Amino acid sequence: MKQDAAAPRYRQLADEIAGLIGSGALRPGDRLPSVRQTRASRGCSAATVFQAYYLLESRGLIRAAERSGYFVAPKPAPLPTRAEPSGEPQAVAVSELVFQLLGTGGHEIHAPFGSAFPSPALFPLEKLRRALSSGSRHMSPAQLTSQLPGGDDELRHQIARRYLRLGLAIDPEEIVLCNGALEGLNLALQLLTRPGDAVLIESPGFYAALQALERLGLRAIELPTDPAEGADLEALATLIERHRPKACWLMTSFQNPLGGLMPSDKKRALVALLERHDIALIEDDVYAELQHEGPAPLPAKAFETRGAVLHCGSFSKSLAPGYRVGWVAAGRYAPALLRAKLSLSLSGSWPAQAALAQYLQGGEYDRHLRALRRALATQQRAMLAAIERHFPPDTRVTRPSGGYFLWVELPEGHDSLALHAAALAEGISLAPGPMFSARGDFRRCLRLNCGQPWTPPLERALARLGELIRSQRP
Known part of the structure; x- marks a missing residue:
């Protein structure tokens, strides 16, 4: 593997070992040199070796065995198969x-494997509570009305x-x-479309996007979506020529439910394609950090x-789930979106916005994010x-x-809707595949939330879920 001389030392070491695994020089089950051995042979610090091994572990290439060291992991399970939707505009009826x-x-x-949020234990709730109290005390009466249109000025500056x-x-x-990113996403969709219009969405896609289309009387054009790299741009170009959609709603980073990350060059090509056809992109990016x-x-x-590009973000998944503070960086659509926001709900929660502004000013957000990312990576493994x-x-x-969702495709003959009912009766939730499709596809798929700290009870619950799957006997 070609080395990046500018990369940190630990990343160079990790890439070298990854290359040996990829070439077959290191095979599944092989033990890696100990941290002490690697430190001596490479002339680097123990911290460098640990960082390299942690990075390889996060990629699923090696595993730690208690008191035994690090070993090359078994070959990972193949990715789920890519859906091939019809590409024809269709009415949506998923809300029920x-x-x-x-x-x-x-x-x-x-x-709660079916939850849409990480564990509350991963968030700095006490620090947010203090920021909420302090922010409310320092809020002037004039602020409560003078900044209503766009929201708290300081928070907007912090986001910028x-x-x-x-x-x-x-x-x-x-x-x-906005009141969470979902309000912004819905406002953007309403601004760009009229009943009967067609909108491009991913397949499988975020169920709230499908619900929004249903509520507004819009038709969905489902895009084939790669589990690793997101929407298929060749299919996108064909569908644009065929159906002339009015908007495109995509998750470009850690897509829900697949978790795919569209590479930067593909994002560039996506925007160029949409700009050629004068189609706005509603970019749902709530998992970006x-x-x-x-x-x-x-x-x-x-x-x-x-x-x-109407870029929609939120603090609900990364910092403060219950505060319901999201935003849209709306580009040329900002004035119209602002008017739509005013006519719908006037303003979000001022105390919540002020609290988040104060928290971000304190400089602790990035420290929190680093800890959160480490926890999510560990829990995913x-x-x-x-x-x-x-x-x-x-x-x-x-x-x-990135993110905290896994998309699971069970063998032929399994039924995630029946599995959901059986698991729920035992206190285990999951998100069945059909709720992520306008056509009710993905019957043998499910989304699992790995945003909970891994504990023996969760291990037993997942083992029980495995037993329920096997009992379906396809």
Whole structure:
């Protein structure tokens, strides 16, 4: 493997070992040199070796065995097969199914594998509580009305600074604060379409996007989506020519439910394609800062030239789930989106916005994110290993490089809707595949949340889920 001389020493070491694994020089089950041996032979620190081994572990290439060292991991399960939707615009009717599946039916859930959020234990709730109290005390009466249109000025400036760290110069006036990203996404969709219009979405795709299309009387054009790299741009170009959609709603980083990350060059090509056809992109990017290693991926908005990417973000998945603070960096659509926001809900929660602004000013957000990313990567590894132990041998599963969802494809003949009902009766939730499709596809697929700290009870719950899967006897 070609080495990047500018990369940190630990990454160079990790890439070299990864190359040996890829070439077959190191085979599954082989033991790696100990940290002490590697430190001596390479002339580097123990910290460098540990970082390299942690990085390889996060990639699923090696495993740690207690008191025995590090070993090359077995070959990972293959990725789920890519869907091939019809590509024809179709009406959406998923809301009733989603409402049924999101309910608990009165059961107490002790293994929330179907949850949409990471564990609350991963968030700095006490520090946020203090920021909420302090922010409310320092809020002037004038602020409560003077800044209603766009939201808290300081929070918008803090968000703009985070964009600047990625190299994006976003004017704070372009940022519209919303009641969670979902409100912004729905407002953007409503702004760009009229009933009967067609909208491009991923398949499988975020069920709330499908619900939004259904509510607005829009038709879905489902795009084939690669589990690793996102939407198929060749199919996208063909569908644009054939159907002339009015908008495109995509998750470009750690897509829900697949977890795929669209590479930067593919994002650039995506934006160029949409700009040629004057189609706006609604970029749902709420998982962008949850990469497991390295810098945060660039959003597609980084490559726009006409202000036609409405970039939607949120603090709900990375910092404060219950505060319901999201935003849209809306480009040329900002004035119209702001008017739509005013007519719908006027303003978000001022205390919550002020609290987040104060927290971000304190500089602790990045420390929190580093800890959160490490936790999510560790938990993902634990769940992947448990799936390998407890699920049928022909199971396929994604290995995302960020976020906290795994997409699981069971062998032929299995039924995730029946599995959901059986698991729920035992206090185990999951998200069945049909809720992520306009056509009710993905019957043998399910989404699992690995955002919970891994514990023996969760291990037992996943083992029980494996037993329920095997009992279906396809």
